[in-house]
Structures are given as structure tokens and as C-alpha cells.
Amino acid sequence: MANRQFITFYLGDDLFGLDILLVREINRNMDITKVDRAPDCVRGLMNLRGQIVTVLDLGVRLNIGARPIGRESSCVVLKTKAELGRSSHAGLDAHSAEDLTGLLVDRIGDVVSVEEDHIEPPPAHAGGIKGLFIEGVVKLQQQLLIALDVREVLRTQGESTP
């Protein structure tokens, strides 16, 4: 029986999760430099041991409102396409970006282990966000875990126009 592990985090009261294989690290450093004229979902840039991470405001991206930075705010730093490409998991790199990207969340939850077939298909809405961003939902003991479709979350707004 296939098992998947999820990194979970809260946006408001809702619990979301991403496949742990996609995550590079969780960072509590909130020294984010704002970038004017950047799209709203870009919270800013952060220095991660000499590399620049583009921090996306997950709330803006999911259309549930920008996240205020609080004591428990964290940045979930994702692996890059190159890093995933080197691993042995086929097809995972579709769920990543070329550059180092991080997601701004309110509070980090536990690592949750879920059996593959307990993941139900996405409803039209959950937790106030569109089904587009949801890969599936899992009924945990205490609440609903919304597994995010990272590919959708990371999708940039189409081809660049000057």
C-alpha cells in the first residue's frame, strides 16, 4: 500500500499540505525584500545561504488574501526542477519551478503520513480556494487536509510580454 508523506501548514484555520518529496526545507527567516512592480503574489526575495529565493504569498496565490507576517510565519522552500530531476522519482519535476521558490504560510503543522487511497479527489471548493489548486483532500482525525497541486500553485502567468 503506497504511502505518502505531507508537510502540512496553516493558512488561517485551514490545513494544507504538500508532498514532502517536493520540499527542500522550512525556513523561519522572514527577512524578505519587497520587489516593487512585481506581481502581487510575489512577496519578495530572500537570501538563503547565498542563493536568492523568490517568496510567494500563498494566500494571494490561492486568492484568500495576503498573509500578515506573524510570529509563526514560515517559508516552505521548494526543491528546484534540477534538484528533483536528479532524484529517482519520475515526473516529480513537473511540480516544481526552475528557480528557487518559497511559499509564505502562517504556521507549520506536523508531517502527516497518508495512504494513497485515502486521498479523495478534489471538490469544487475547499477551504475557500478553487478546486484548481487542489490535488485531493484527506479526512484526518481532527480536520480536513487539503493537498495542494503544486504545479498549479507555481504556474506563472503565461508567456512574458515586454
Place this chain on the structure above:
Amino acid sequence: MPQMESELLLSFVQESREHLDQLEPDLLSLESNKSDAELVNRIFRAVHSIKGASGFFGLRKILQLSHTMENLMSRVRENLLVPDKIMVDALLAGADKLRALIDDVHRSNEMNIEAESNRLQALLTGKAGVSATSSAKGLSIDPSLIEHARKKGHFFYKVHLFTHKDIKDKGKTPLDYFKKIESLGQFLDSYTDITEIDGMADALAKDLMCVFLISTVLEKDLMVIALDIPEEQIAQLTPEQIANVGPLVPPAEKPRAAVLPVAAPEQPTTPEFAGAEPEPAAALQKSTGRSRANDTIRVSVALLDDLMNIAGEMVLGRNQLLRTSESIARNVPGMHGLLQNISLVTSDLQEKVMRTRLQPVGAILGKFTRIIRDMSHQLGKKIDLKLLGEEVEFDKSVLEMLSDPLTHLIRNCADHGIEPPAEREKAGKPLTGTIRLTARHVGGQVQIEVTDDGRGLNPAQLKSKAVEKGLAKAQDTAQMTDRQAFNLIFLPGFSTAEKITDVSGRGVGMDVVRTNIEKLGGSIELDSQLGRGTRICLRLPLTLAIIPTMIVGLGERRFAMPQVNIEEIVRLGGKNRIEAVRGASVLRLRGKLLPLVALDELLGSQETGADHGRGFALVLKVGENRFGLIVQTLLDSEEIVVKPLSSYIKNCRCYSGATIMGDGKVAMILDAVGIAGLADLQFAELEKESAALALKGQADLSETQSLLVFRNAGDETFAINLVMVARIEKVRTRDIERIGQKEMLKYRDSSLRLIRLHDYMPVSRPDADPEFLYVIVPRLVKHPMGIVVTQVVDAIQSTISLDETNLMGVGILGSAVVAGKLTIFVDIYSLFEAADPENYREEKAAQPNLAGKRILLAEDTAFFRAIMTQYLKEFNCVFDVAADGLEAWEALQRHRYDLLLTDIEMPGLNGFELTQKIRASETLRHLPVVALTALAADRYVQQGREAGVDSYEIKLDKERLKATLERILGGVRGLPPPASTANANHLVNLEEVRGG
């Protein structure tokens, strides 16, 4: 697919690509170097390598196509076929298809290679001679032997032998050895690669490789012992693999085929040098050979990029370390030496890492040969491409960005520049057009030139095209120089072709080319001669990775502006004021109007509201244009490591990257080109405005004066301000009457006294009077006398800075260099005083009531300042001089003055504004103000009246000025009747008088 196999496949793809990269120029060269054995061999080996490995991976189509090509090359090698254009074309088509197959290797087996195969086969068939099996220098096997062995459960092996290493050095002879092998099993096939041997010279030294296939009952380890060769040289194969022809690369063994190195700086890839070259191209193309393969190693580009980053960070860290440890180092013995050491090693490391990224530009130049060849055929023109400087090395990133723009330029040359042969003949040019591509390092930059000897650019045509397309206005283009007309090409939407050939596209190119080059911090210039050709010059910085920048602050944040764009930095405030012209903020800089952009406004930052007038303006150059970026705080200049922008931010035109500062914070790198675009600066409009201002003449800020230049004797040149000249008369020398010592001339119903310069001034006397002389009749003097001169040179506008100390004497105001000649400026007043002391002494006697009066003079033009100063000295005033309105205002705060003598047109605060301020001030509003102007005009007078000016004077009219000053300071205020309106075009019909 198992992991290892996919790695091998990747390796195969990469290697094959390298082979194909070399293959194309080699094939192109083959046409002209048919008998070059080494060339033929190299082509053969390339195809052969691809064929061999493809068999292992089951890439059938690749195998088939390369096999056919190999066959063809093999015939060529044996002189059974001679390569001609048809064959080379077929091989090129084959190579192109191979590339397509390699690029999509997983689907290559489904792709169609019929066309290319048939073409090649057609060349193979119909040729007499050797049967297919023996002509192939690879292996080919009798299938029945395989079948037989398979049934018997025999093992199949592919064995590599080296004739020296494995046979000779072990004291064996080949005959014996092979006899031995035949005793072990069944030879299926074999061959020996003799391509390594070039000729007699190296024959004995070379270790030849022999490959054979054998079926045997012996298991592998027994075969190893029996053959007495290393295990890696024996590979066991399945019957299917044996059936696929080709040498196999055993998994554990390093491929022995020549590995083309990552960077091959010494190998010229150009096949086509013009016939004029003394050395045949072939001689220069030494094969890369086995020896070089061992000197290089393949490295992933990602790894090099990382190394580059790290080295960059290390440099910055080292810089910081040196800075912070300055003070400590003194107190710690030996530390200084340690720091030195680290510093040197770091610099060395960085330099070497940078070099790994350097690639010869030949890497991208090579493909142009092919492009030109194809285009020549397509367009029916004869074009020769000469490449020079392919070994010039560029940073990889720069090279990548150059490829597209260069391609576009080359295509343009071929398409629009070079004429069809008939046209060329008519023009007396050689039938073959030449395009020359040169790369070189010049002064810390890289320079690439594309030159053609084609029809050149027609400025008139460019202008009309631009107007036609609505990209420029007719009246603007009418005024353009040829150079400016050439730059019209860079306007978006331009294309000079009559019809759009699909070869070079729809005119979308040149503006994009320029933008891309400028984004790299480079520049592009065009020059052309109609009928002779065109030259395009690209300049680029050597590397993009670490750049010097200027750090500016905005609130808490910092931004970096690359130094390459910064021309100068101007502190705003005082003289440098922000003004509004046609609704845009501008700064006047040396007579030109500089459009301004405020950084905080541009970014839409919350920190707006700061006083822009007190910050700094970075004068940025973007292509031909300049603009100023207003920033509040100016911090250090620093070298930074450029980190690329993520895809989310790439669309922000104002940034070209990001960097991590010394304190770990992220700073954005500003993009001058992007900012100019975003701010939508109207350069053209302001250019016109600047020009208009310059032409206004009397309102001019620069020191342009209208001068009359003349000569008295020989070469000595004189000048007086045209304002002082009423008329110039041409007179017959014999009409001049002498009365006593004086000379007189009948002039308008009265007599005009004439004076000669040399009588009163320390200047040369002319030898003899010519038949005609000229008399300058001055204005602005009480008792005018005519000044006799022999030659009136010209009336010119010139900027002058008057030197009052060099030449001195009666009648000499000073000297200056005008139009390249040292010119004496005549002081009419002192001259006349010397000539007619009685009349002028009167004036002197009436000592002005000015002694002890304190006057403030505000005049920004040095020339007039000098003159006015002299006048004031003569008036015996106590006076101060201010260089502009603001200075004058400040001076007025500090001291008490009796009168202000002010120029009108001054930067910052002009004369009227100053007067208004004065009138508005409690303490100053009764101050008499006399306004000065070079020429009086009614509108000024009106304006002045409204501002509160007491009197209007002409700058050079000493007497009137004195009178006015006396009048005012003597106690009577009020405006006198307006000065006689002088007219700039009053008299000078110099066509009549210009002489000599």
C-alpha cells in the same frame, strides 16, 4: 529504463551532438578540399562513432542513416567517389536529419528518414566496384554464422585489441596471435582501424586498434586468460546485438574515439577562407586527435555556473574581509601576510573560474557559414563570408545572447545588403559579395563587426520610409544628418526591403537587436556609404557575472545601478534645478535638456513625497539617449554578483537581476534600458526642444556671441560684438580725405572721422592700402568714428571665453580663440578715447556720482561679466559679482547694496524672478533694479515692467548704462523711454562686404 542506461544515453546524445557540430563545417569544407585525406577521415569517424553507439541503444533510424552516410564516406576515402556539391548537399541533409533524430532521441525510431536515405543511396548505387560488405570499414556479419553459434549455445564476444600494447609489447606477432584466436572459436568478423596513422612519419609509433567479433564456447573469464588482454577489452554480446553492426562501447571502458573537448580554443572551425589567404585552409585544420582528448574533461554547465557564483561570493567576501580587518591587521603579527595570501588566491581563483566560462566566439560563428551558403543559393547571389577572430573568447552567457542578434544582422546583410551579381557587375564590383565578421577585444570590451561591400544604406530612402510608416515626421527627417538617418533603422516596425523576403523576416529585427544588445550593457552602431557597403559594430562587456555598480538608497532598501550605464552624477539643488518642459520634468545640463525619472515614483513605492529637488540625478546613457534618474540617497560604489531574476519577476522591466549585499540583504539591480522604456521618456521631443533653445540666441545660456571678425594687416585677426556695429561700408581708398592728421570720409551728408587700428593699438600696420577698404561704423557711442579695416572676414556665432590678461593695451578688451585663430577683441571705448580724447575726456571729467555706491552685478555669461566688470571699474563703483540669480539672492541677504544690475536669462533663478523676489521682500523691495540684455525686445520690457524692473539696459552700451546708473543712484526712479530696439538683422549684408 535503468538509471545507468539513461546516463549512458545522455552521454551518447551529448557526444553525438559534438560530432555533428564539427561535422557541418567539415562537410562544407569538403566541397573545396576534396582530396584532404584527414578531412575525409574525420568526417568518416564522426559518422562512424554515431553509428556505433546507436546500435547499442537500439536507435534504428539513427543507425541506418549514419550507416548509409558512413558507406558513402568510405567510398570517398578510397577515392572511389569524389565529393561534389550534390554529395555534400546530401550529406548535409543527412547530418541535419541526424541532428533532428538525436534531439528527439526517444522518438527517433518513429521518425522518417526516407528522403535523406534515398538521396544518399542514389549516390552509392550505380558506382562500380567493391561490394557492400568489403567496402564498409566496419563489421558485417554473415547471419548464418550467428545462427549456427546461437543454436550451439555459444557466447558472442566483441574484442578490442591494440597491436602494440597487446601483441607487440607482449612479444607476440599478429600472425601467431590470430592463429591462437581462431583456435578458440569462430571469427565472425574483424577489422583494424588504421586512421590513426597519418603517413610515414608517425607510422611506427601508432598503436592501432583491432576489433573483432567471435563466437566461442569459452566463458568470459576464460577468454580473458586465453587472449591475455584486460577484461575491459572483451565485451559479451547477445545474438541480437551482434546482428546489429558496429563497434560496441563496453560499459566499463572509456570510449576511445576522439572526444572533442568542451572548449577547443585553438581549432579554427572556418572552412571557407577567401582565396587570397596564403595558407590553404586544410593545413590549418589539424585534427583534434587523441592527444587532445586526454587534456580535457566534460563538465556540466550548471556546475560551472555554480562555481562562478561561489567564486563571485568569495571575491565579495574577501573584499569585506580586507575592509573590516584593516585596523585589526596592524595589531596582529603576520596577519597582513595572511590576508595578502588569501587575497591573491581568491583573485586567482576567480580569474580561472571566469576562464572556464569563456568560449571562443567561433562556436557560434561557425553556423553562419552554413547560413550564408544556403542563403546564397536561395537568393541567387554570390556571397563569401569571411570570419576573423573566432578564437576571441567570450563569457558563455554573453555568447548565448549574441547568437540571435548576430544571425539577424548577417541575414540582413545577405538579403538586403549584397546585390545580385548582375547589379554588382554594373557597379563595377566583383561578382561575389563579401561579408566580413570580425571579433576582437578592445579596451575591456568585446567588439564584433559585420561589414559588407554591398549597396550600402540610402539615407534619403530611409527617411522617406520612416515617414511613410508614420515612424517619423517629414520636417524632422529633413533636418537629419546621414548618421541620424541610419539610426532610423532601429525604429520598431522598420524594414527597408521592397518586398519582405521570408529569409530575413518582417522588419521586426533591428529594434529588438538593439534592445537585446543594450540589455547586456552593450551598444550597436551603424555606418554606411551608399554604393560601397555597410558596417555594423557591436560592443559588449566582457562578462555579465560580476559588475561594478553604484548603490542608491530608497527608504530602507537599496538598489544597484550598473556603472556601465552611468555617465555622471549630478547633485540637484542650486544651479541644477528640476524644470518642467512640456509637462515633463527635465534638468538642464550643459545646454541640453535631460528628461528625468524619479526612482520612487517609478517603483510606486510608499516612500514618495521626498523632495526631489534635493537628491541626486544619475545621468544614464541608453543607446544614443540620456536621461536622469532621481534618487534620494547615494551610497557606495560596489562590485556585485549578478543573480538572475526568477520567472515571476522577469517581466518587471525595471530590474535586470538581483544581488545579495554584504550584510546579507537582497538588493534589486536596476535596468537603465527598462526604466527608460517604462517611463516612456520622450527623447525625440526633448531633443527638439533643446535645439530650439539653442537657436534662440539672445536667451541662450551658453556663451555664444555674435561677432564680426575682421583683419587690418596680415593675419592678425580682430573681433567686435556685432551689437556694436551699425554699418559696414566699403569705400575706395582714394575717397578718403586727409585733413591734417585725420582722415575723413563723406558719409551721409556729413563727414565721418576715420581711425586706423594700428595708430592707437599695439598691432601691425598694413604694408599698403589696397584699392578698397572697409569702414566699420559703430553704434552705442556718442561720437562715432569709422574704424578702417582691410578685410572683413565673417560674422559668426561663437562661444568664447575671454582672456583678459594675455594681451593688453589700448583698445584691447582681451583675446580669445575664435574658429581656431587667436583673435583680439576690440574695446571701442578705449580706442575712441585714445583717438578722440577731447570728446571722451568730457565724459571722464563728469565723474559719475557713483563713488562709494555698492552695486551687485548678476550675470552668468563670462564674456559679458568681463565687460560689465570693466565698465563698473571705470565707473569707480564698489561692486560684487554673482554668477546666477540664486547667488545674487543670497548675496542680497548678506550685504546691503545700492543697486542690482542683473542679466535676464540665467539658470536657476532668472532676472525677472529675482526681481519679483526682491519686490516681494520686506527688506529689499525698494532696491533699484536695472535689467541687462544683449539685445532689447519689447516683450522683455513689458515683462520687466511687470516684475518691477526700474530700467532696461543693453549690456554693451556703456554710456547709457552710466547715465542710467547715475540717474537712479542720483535719486530719480522710473523707466526711461524704451531703448531703441536693435535689430539683429539690422545691417549686415555681409555678402557685399565679405572679402579677401
Place this chain on the structure above:
Amino acid sequence: MKYEFAGTDLLIVPDNPLAAATINPLHKELTRLFADAGRFQNVVVDLSGVSILDSLGVNLLVGLYKECRKLNKPFRVTGCSPSIRRLFDLYKLTEYFGIE
């Protein structure tokens, strides 16, 4: 070795053995001969007197062949013993050496 010019032919007759022991002087002499390329057009190597041929001998023959190709002169080998012929077959040199 012996050699002679017959018309436009250069006929080379190496001694036995064509092998390491004697190869160097042979190589030197042949190099000297080939320096004067204008003297001959065709090159023929007669191996009738050779029964022992080792790797260096093969190399030398290949060298001669290549040199002739560079000079654009026909090259061939004659008088091979059966075993030497067999070797050339295995090496796939028979075509190059113009052996039927």
C-alpha cells in the same frame, strides 16, 4: 631492403623479417626515398621475400600506404604468402593494399 625505379614505378623489396629488429633503418631509408616524390608515380611493395611480419611491419606498410595517398600515388602490395594474406584479411587491409 632493395629498391629500384622502373619507369615511373618505385619497386620496394623488403628483406625478411619485416619486423621490429630491422624496422628502423628500413623506415629511415623509405622516408628518404619518399622525400623525392617527383621521381616516381606508382609504388609497389613486393613481399615475396617476407615470411615473418610483425605489428611494426604492418604499421610500416600502412604508413607507406598513407603516404602514397597523401601524394596521390597508387600503392599496392604483391607477393604475399598465404598467412600474410590471411592477416591482411583479418585487418581488412587487402583493399587498401590493392590485393585481389
